Amino acid sequence: MSDIYYLAVIGAGASGLVAAAVCSKELLKSKSNEKIVLLEKENKIGKKILATGNGKCNMTNINASANNYYGDIEFAENALQKFSPYDTIKYFNNLGILTREISQGRIYPYTNQAVTIRDILCKDVQRENIDIICDTCVIDINYNKLDKLYTIITNNINIKAKKILFATGGRPNNQKNSNNSIYSIIQNLGHKVTDLFPGLCPVLVKSPYIKNLKGIRHTGKVTLIADNKPLKIEFGEIQFNENNLSGICVFNISRLVNEYITYKTINNTSYKRLKISLDLCADYSFEDLYDFLFNFQSKTDIMGSELLEGLLGKNLSQAVYKSAFGNDIAYKKLSQSEIKTLTSKIKNFVFDINSEYVWKNNQITCGGVSIKSVNPNNFKSKCSKDIYFCGEVLNVDGDCGGYNLQFAFSSGILVGREIANDKNK
Numbered sequence: 001m002s003d004i005y006y007l008a009v010i011g012a013g014a015s016g017l018v019a020a021a022v023c024s025k026e027l028l029k030s031k032s033n034e035k036i037v038l039l040e041k042e043n044k045i046g047k048k049i050l051a052t053g054n055g056k057c058n059m060t061n062i063n064a065s066a067n068n069y070y071g072d073i074e075f076a077e078n079a080l081q082k083f084s085p086y087d088t089i090k091y092f093n094n095l096g097i098l099t100r101e102i103s104q105g106r107i108y109p110y111t112n113q114a115v116t117i118r119d120i121l122c123k124d125v126q127r128e129n130i131d132i133i134c135d136t137c138v139i140d141i142n143y144n145k146l147d148k149l150y151t152i153i154t155n156n157i158n159i160k161a162k163k164i165l166f167a168t169g170g171r172p173n174n175q176k177n178s179n180n181s182i183y184s185i186i187q188n189l190g191h192k193v194t195d196l197f198p199g200l201c202p203v204l205v206k207s208p209y210i211k212n213l214k215g216i217r218h219t220g221k222v223t224l225i226a227d228n229k230p231l232k233i234e235f236g237e238i239q240f241n242e243n244n245l246s247g248i249c250v251f252n253i254s255r256l257v258n259e260y261i262t263y264k265t266i267n268n269t270s271y272k273r274l275k276i277s278l279d280l281c282a283d284y285s286f287e288d289l290y291d292f293l294f295n296f297q298s299k300t301d302i303m304g305s306e307l308l309e310g311l312l313g314k315n316l317s318q319a320v321y322k323s324a325f326g327n328d329i330a331y332k333k334l335s336q337s338e339i340k341t342l343t344s345k346i347k348n349f350v351f352d353i354n355s356e357y358v359w360k361n362n363q364i365t366c367g368g369v370s371i372k373s374v375n376p377n378n379f380k381s382k383c384s385k386d387i388y389f390c391g392e393v394l395n396v397d398g399d400c401g402g403y404n405l406q407f408a409f410s411s412g413i414l415v416g417r418e419i420a421n422d423k424n425k
């Protein structure tokens, strides 16, 4: 172990691993003997990468643009401009990893295994002049003006470093926000941290039908509606659970839902009511679906909900039918206007949104260190000398589909270079 490190990287996740490796390589190029330490509270580095993309790691998305991000978008805008998804692919190619596009620009390692990405990033830092210390949680940081050094206090050792990079990711789900959380340390160093809320997660809904729908997966269109205005539309597999809706299409609207629950506004606009509308037959127009239901009426003697089983399956069909008419009615007895009502229900099955969220099963944390405290051009603190940030700890988050890892990699690589270059300043 070194007495004084040039850089302490806190957090050995996606962004911290690439930042440490890049910084070390750049320092070597300039023939520097300065050392880096990588501090990780888990027992192994890069653990979280294993869980990404359902174990396959959706590492970037070639369609990524600022439109896929929320919060202080300038962080993502700058990062993507200087280090694009194609740069990310090239970066991994240079480490020996081939990639493939699965769909909608989503890039995965050719092996389809997250462990490939985790292992290659771990090997890369292990080859460098970097001390890697696991099982070590940073609990406080002090700055000494005399020697211009930071003392990093952890649960087992104290470390001195000239520069600190926070690559600490989001708020852990298994931990209450205590005073000792990394966000408090960042705030104590003078930085502004916005409110935090979960993103890319299930959305809790209020509905008399949801319990009976548990376990159903149905492909359709999800629209987030605020005061009758559609705010975001997503297509995909909707998963119905005991008290929530889930699936990637729901994850992609959860950010706005939880922003509303936190601030009562979305994108600084106030709304009175938020709801989710499901189009359960999105491939058919209202007219085509109505014609199908109307024409079938003369041919059958069945109960109404039974008819819908052919479109929606048993439980979903009963729920839709009940919400339209209360009780199941013989299909033949429905009037033309009632068939229209039924068609509307299928195309616009509405769920009210619960007024709270849970920190559980969220893929990301929304909110974080504000652009008021961090320069988006170089990820350097505007408040404290020699402090830097990268990845999810910043107030920026992306849609589901490789956008969050892209930001972790691009911000990590850019800040790694920046820190090495700052040696000469």
Ligand SMILES: Cc1cc2nc3c(=O)[nH]c(=O)nc-3n(C[C@H](O)[C@H](O)[C@H](O)COP(=O)(O)OP(=O)(O)OC[C@H]3O[C@@H](n4cnc5c(N)ncnc54)[C@H](O)[C@@H]3O)c2cc1C
Pocket: 010, 011, 012, 013, 014, 015, 016, 039, 040, 041, 042, 046, 047, 048, 049, 051, 052, 053, 054, 057, 058, 059, 060, 136, 137, 138, 139, 167, 168, 169, 170, 182, 362, 363, 364, 390, 391, 392, 393, 401, 402, 403, 404, 405, 406, 408
């Ligand atoms: C289940 C799941 C699936 C996902 N799938 C995808 C996907 O396929 N594609 C995609 O783009 N994104 C995905 N994400 C999101 C993505 O994983 C994150 O956005 C990304 O990992 C953020 O990288 P990071 O380096 O900023 O933070 P992290 O990867 O979270 O790393 C932060 C590290 O800091 C450590 N740390 C925190 N506090 C301390 C402390 N006080 N002391 C020491 N160490 C500390 C943590 O233990 C952790 O190792 C997924 C997330 C989850 C949970």
